[in-house]
Amino acid sequence: MLDPLLLARIQFAATTVFHFFFVPITIGMVFLIAIFESIYVKTGDEHYKRITKFFGHLFLINFAVGVVTGILQEFQFGMNWSEYSSFVGDVFGPSLAIEALLAFYLESTFIGIWIFSWEKINKKLHAMCIWLVSIGTLMSAFWILSANSFMQHPVGVKYVENNVIGKKAEMIDFLAIIKNPYLWNQFPHVVTMALxxxxxxxxxxxxxxxxxxxxxxxxxxxFKVSIVAALIGSLGLFWTGHSQMQYLVREYPMKVAAAEALYEDTGNSAPFSVLATIDQKQQKAEHYLEVPGMLSFLAYDKFEGSLKGMKTLQKEMDEKYYPVVGKHIDYTPDVPTIYYSFRVMSGSVGILILMSLLGTIYAFKRTEIKKRWFLQLMPWTLLVAEVATACGWIMAEMGRQPFLIFGVMATESGVSPNSASSVLFSLLVFCVLYTILGIAQFVAFRYTMNKKETTVKEVA
Structure with a gap:
């Protein structure tokens, strides 16, 4: 028997991961394109103009597909999560409205000017246009994350009864949503990831x-400019991820316990395991390849310090949230998925740091041309980076379960009253549509990359 809740979650996860494949490329690429054009304006080096226009083509393709998938993503709230939308609409509305009316309009306006004004306006003004597009992408990310952060750490609202839709959240402090501590731990991590x-x-x-x-x-x-940016970004990604881990230890210990497959409380020096076999039914885990004290270091910046296990946290959360949920439920998320998502993400970031460090050394020694094996591996790093991104989001969102809004609304309470067959049908439609979009993106990228002319026609 198909479960409409499970299908709705699968559909939201699939559309979100696919959409987010394009988002970090857009944010990171446009920032570097702005740097390339600024170097061209400063030095007059035509090579940087060529680089700017070449990657400008690819950016526009990616931006267009990202916009389409972003619009389709918004349909999810009305289609499959109408109860959630009704409950939290007053909170989500302002953030999404600001993102659309301010950030997206800034991006779309100045990207149009940038496309059609090559050789028509002052070089500095033209470069300023692409910088404004870059700022717009960061603003979009900020406002979207402010909405997501509310789901993880709800602040600035009161809960009232409505005669039409029942209980709902009403915003009482917009600044509290902007100052949400979860947002300011998440936003730097996402920005460094995008770079x-x-x-x-x-x-x-x-x-x-x-x-x-x-x-x-x-x-x-x-290559030289981008590989240095990759090194800065990947090191920043590691650092912001480490900071976010410590925040989660303090505020969301269940998510951390699941990410480490800790059913029992740890000792004073908690090891970090690379592999584990996990039995959720028996609530047991066997850990392998352990690094002594490393988990304590990740949590507290010292090799001493204990962490609570899921059994202890289950009792604490059941006592705390029983008045909200109204029944005794299992607050433990999907442990194997979160555990291995965290390890794949961490391992991928390690690979990216290594590759960017080697690339930076080769670039400054001017030996990268001789390292053919390295150049052949480099295109695959995009896949590694995207895998790290997807696993990070899987850990963040699945670690919030069984809540849709942490501590306020259970996931099962936010789903639309749809039949399983209707949700399955829309899921299949989205899969077909996104497959077509993915193929179109690949073909357009391949066509642009295979151009052999030494000068690029105007982007327009």
């Missing part, structure tokens, strides 16, 4: 061009 993904996208494409011996002098410069 990392965008930088590896450009570095990977530049490497691919150099392997094929196409405009080596041009793409060597693109």
């Amino acid at each position: 990392t993904v965008g930088a590896f996208t450009i570095a990977g494409i530049a490497s691919w061009k150099m392997v094929r011996k196409q405009e080596v002098a041009v793409f060597r410069k693109a």
